[in-house]
Amino acid sequence: MxxxxxxxxxxxxxxxxxxxxxxxxxxxxxxxxxxxxxxxxxxxxxxIPRAPGVNWGDQTSSTALTSTNTSGTYSTTPTNFDFSAEVALDFDARGSYIPTKLYDLEAIIYDLDTTVQIGTGKMDGSAKLPGRSITTVTMPLLFQMSFTNTSDTTYSDVIRSCTNSGNSFPLTLSFTYKISGVIGSKSAKLQSQDLTCPVTLSLSS
Known part of the structure; x- marks a missing residue:
């Protein structure tokens, strides 16, 4: 017991x-x-994935625009211009701990001074964004617009910037994009006075 x-x-x-x-x-x-x-x-x-921040490639706008090795032209009658370029963009995914996918990246390009649209951009396919890192993505741009006459301020801005090397090319790029795992489209806007035109336009005959 x-x-x-x-x-x-x-x-x-x-x-x-x-x-x-x-x-x-x-x-x-x-x-x-x-x-x-x-x-x-x-x-x-x-x-949980997070939407990345967007900046100019290498965190600087001065070298963000590059040529696609294709010639560009402008015309006075009719009044228009047509050329292509590429822009390097840094997507900052350091706030995410897992890799995500960037897709449906599109852009509308505006003259910074007049706020008139002068082009568009679209990335084909998608891009992988590793977590805890900054990834540079290149997007094709198309500068193409018609105007009433050569006295149009926006037309004059583009021709002045892109017919003489070294001139500034002030732009606003407005983006929309999607991130896998994040609901809805995200938007971003970049502006710079320090961009330079990546091509030298020639007058079309």
Missing amino acids: DKEAQKQRSKLKRRERWSRIWGDGKQRWVFITFALAVVLGLLLYFV
């Missing part, structure tokens, strides 16, 4: 120690639920 009583007392003591540490059944469930919520919150923090 003494041994049996000792066993019972030992069992009761273990239960008491367990209860002091973990509480009763209801308290244990509260603790477990809270712990699971914390773990789930941490898990979601690390696995």
Whole structure:
């Protein structure tokens, strides 16, 4: 009987120690639920993708526009211009812990001074954005617009910038894009006075 009583007392003591540490059944469930919520919150923090920030390639606008090795032309009658280029963009995904995919990247190009549209851009396919890093993406641009006459300020701005090398080419690029795992389209806007025209336009005959 003494041994049996000792066993019972030992069992009761273990239960008491367990209860002091973990509480009763209801308290244990509260603790477990809270712990699971914390773990789930941490898990979601690390696995939910985030929309990246957008900047000029290499964080500078002066070299962001490059030529596509195709000639560009402009005309006075009719009044228009037509040339292509590429823009380098840095997508900052350092806020994400998992890789994501960039797709449906499009742009509308405006004259920075007159705010008139002078071109568009679209990236074919998609691009992988590794987490915790900055990825440079290149997007084709098409500068193509017609005007009433050569006195149009926007037309004059483009011709002045793109017929003489070294002249500034002030632009606004307005982007829309999608990120896998992120609901809806995202938008961004970049502006710069420091861009230079990547082509030298020639007068079409």
